[in-house]
Amino acid sequence: MTAITGGEAIVQGLVAEGVDTVFGLPGAQIYGLFDAFHQAQMRVIGARHEQACGYMAFGYARASGRPGVFSVVPGPGVLNAGAALLTAFGSNEPVLCLTGQVPTPFLGQGRGHLHEMPDQLATLRSFVKWADRIDYPGSAPTKVARGFQEMMSGRRGPAALEMPWDVFTQRADVAASTPLPRFAAPLPDSDRIKAAAALIKASKNPMIFVGSGAIDAADEILELAEMLDAPVVAFRSGRGIVSNAHELGLTMAAAYHLWPQTDLIIGIGTRLELPAWRWPYRPAGQKSVRIDIDPVEMRRFAADAAIVADAQAGTAALRAAVSKAGFTRTHGRRDTIREASAKALKEIQAVQPQMAYLDILREVLPDDAIVTDELSQVGFASWYGFPIYQPRTFITSGYQGTLGSGFPTALGAKVAQPDRAVVAITGDGGFMFGVQELATAVQFNIGVVTLVFNNNAYGNVRRDQLTVFDGRVTAADLVNPDFVKLAEAFGVAAARVTAPDQFRPALEEALAHGGPSLIVIEVPRDSEVSPWAFIHPAKP
Numbered sequence: 001m002t003a004i005t006g007g008e009a010i011v012q013g014l015v016a017e018g019v020d021t022v023f024g025l026p027g028a029q030i031y032g033l034f035d036a037f038h039q040a041q042m043r044v045i046g047a048r049h050e051q052a053c054g055y056m057a058f059g060y061a062r063a064s065g066r067p068g069v070f071s072v073v074p075g076p077g078v079l080n081a082g083a084a085l086l087t088a089f090g091s092n093e094p095v096l097c098l099t100g101q102v103p104t105p106f107l108g109q110g111r112g113h114l115h116e117m118p119d120q121l122a123t124l125r126s127f128v129k130w131a132d133r134i135d136y137p138g139s140a141p142t143k144v145a146r147g148f149q150e151m152m153s154g155r156r157g158p159a160a161l162e163m164p165w166d167v168f169t170q171r172a173d174v175a176a177s178t179p180l181p182r183f184a185a186p187l188p189d190s191d192r193i194k195a196a197a198a199l200i201k202a203s204k205n206p207m208i209f210v211g212s213g214a215i216d217a218a219d220e221i222l223e224l225a226e227m228l229d230a231p232v233v234a235f236r237s238g239r240g241i242v243s244n245a246h247e248l249g250l251t252m253a254a255a256y257h258l259w260p261q262t263d264l265i266i267g268i269g270t271r272l273e274l275p276a277w278r279w280p281y282r283p284a285g286q287k288s289v290r291i292d293i294d295p296v297e298m299r300r301f302a303a304d305a306a307i308v309a310d311a312q313a314g315t316a317a318l319r320a321a322v323s324k325a326g327f328t329r330t331h332g333r334r335d336t337i338r339e340a341s342a343k344a345l346k347e348i349q350a351v352q353p354q355m356a357y358l359d360i361l362r363e364v365l366p367d368d369a370i371v372t373d374e375l376s377q378v379g380f381a382s383w384y385g386f387p388i389y390q391p392r393t394f395i396t397s398g399y400q401g402t403l404g405s406g407f408p409t410a411l412g413a414k415v416a417q418p419d420r421a422v423v424a425i426t427g428d429g430g431f432m433f434g435v436q437e438l439a440t441a442v443q444f445n446i447g448v449v450t451l452v453f454n455n456n457a458y459g460n461v462r463r464d465q466l467t468v469f470d471g472r473v474t475a476a477d478l479v480n481p482d483f484v485k486l487a488e489a490f491g492v493a494a495a496r497v498t499a500p501d502q503f504r505p506a507l508e509e510a511l512a513h514g515g516p517s518l519i520v521i522e523v524p525r526d527s528e529v530s531p532w533a534f535i536h537p538a539k540p
């Protein structure tokens with residue numbers, strides 16, 4: 001053993017977990033950690049606001065399947081990154097926040113030391129999966145390993161570790177870091193698998209729903225779907241698990257047409273937001289099967305057959321049981337599914353001009369391109385109007401609906417997948433939450449193409465105020481900078497588009513350019529057709 005600092009001990013733990021990139025914004029308390037990054041030649045991507053450190057780590061995690069790590073100062077720095085951690089929590093993404101604390105002698109005293117907050121660990125624990133303090137260098141290897149174990153086991157999620165200011169530079173003998181094994185997943189209960197197979201056997205028109213918990217079970221899910229002729233539907237995070245190019249891979253708009261006949265739902269790694277409360281009714285007598293690794297989920301939406309298991313193992317076991325029990329395909333089901341897709345494709349074309357732009361975007365982008373959404377008129381439409389072909393290529397903020405997440409999340413995704421095209425779909429409002437990260441994109445040459453759909457408004461809010469609040473528009477209209485000039489001032493290539501026919505050449509040029517680029521797409525205020533009819537559809 002050799003004496004190393006607390007900061008070096010943390011970095012040793014990160015290296016043992018295979019981490020080679022961290023996102024971070026340094027300050028006095030965490031100098032010791034950043035110096036250890038430097039000494040270990042860790043790649044450190046800086047940012048201009050802590051929120052971007054968190055979002056970049058989130059995008060990195062979702063795009064790669066590996067944990068995203070970031071470091072920020074405690075107190076204000078942690079709170080600045082809070083929305084990103086909350087987004088990672090809602091999306092079940094492994095994102096590790098490394099932060100500081102007041103010096104050891106000041107802990108818990110409220111004397112007003114730099115960045116002190118009343119109870120940082122309690123605050124963090126209220127919205128991350130696991131958080132702890134490293135009190136001395138020798139405890140770093142175990143605690144870092146524990147953090148990764150928690151993030152990557154069972155239902156994944158973010159974690160946080162804090163270390164007092166003095167400990168980052170305190171030297172001590174520290175044991176080598178060894179990753180801990182992931183917690184074993186519960187094995188699918190054979191009686192419940194049998195019960196689920198019996199429900200499937202008795203059904204005529206099952207529909208499979210998938211969410212972020214099923215991202216790594218794509219093969220098993222497609223096999224089950226093929227066996228049952230069942231459509232596979234995802235709302236947001238599960239998109240691409242079954243490709244929309246496959247006739248069984250449906251958008252929510254197409255799936256809703258099949259809803260009246262759906263006599264069984266099979267949810268895999270999903271909260272079932274669509275059928276449970278976005279869609280206005282459930283057909284009478286409909287049954288349900290769920291596979292989820294989190295037993296708590298089974299209380300939130302009780303299923304007729306609740307299988308607590310890993311998505312891969314649970315789906316494989318279910319398929320084997322169905323193949324034993326038997327299932328009679330409904331005659332002509334694939335034709336019905338194809339018709340539903342064709343009908344939806346036609347209907348969503350009403351959502352203009354959003355669909356005109358999304359259609360061009362899909363035609364131009366390679367199948368493995370990564371797209372991030374935002375809560376914006378085009379972002380909403382992309383949930384059902386932009387086909388997705390591979391898992392982890394549609395990165396959304398999920399149920400948090402975190403305005404401002406899209407652009408910095410895209411930066412992190414591009415860092416994880418530098419050889420893929422990465423496009424951020426943003427509104428003018430959401431983009432300006434993190435506009436300063438254009439500097440980060442330039443500094444680290446992160447070649448994200450950012451689309452800013454500029455309607456000079458928080459458009460969604462404005463529409464709600466016009467329609468629900470009798471036209472009393474309050475704080476929803478925006479006066480924006482010239483986005484082309486702004487981007488150019490940062491050194492970002494920029495273009496302006498005022499109609500869909502100008503979009504293709506601008507996009508092709510931006511992609512060919514390779515470096516960071518921005519396309520501002522001017523959309524007249526109030527000209528966009530509401531995208532909501534497909535997200536909260538009416539009862540037929």
Ligand SMILES: Cc1ncc(C[n+]2csc(CCOP(=O)(O)OP(=O)(O)O)c2C)c(N)n1
Nearest residue numbers: 375376377403427428429430457458459460
């Ligand atoms: C962090 C956060 N703050 C506020 C909101 C509320 N909100 C939802 S959509 C929206 C307006 C979005 O405006 P813009 O990005 O310009 O997109 P547009 O609807 O105009 O296309 C706002 C303020 C939110 N979802 N998240």
Ligand SMILES: [Mg+2]
Nearest residue numbers: 427428457459
């Ligand atoms: Mg807008």
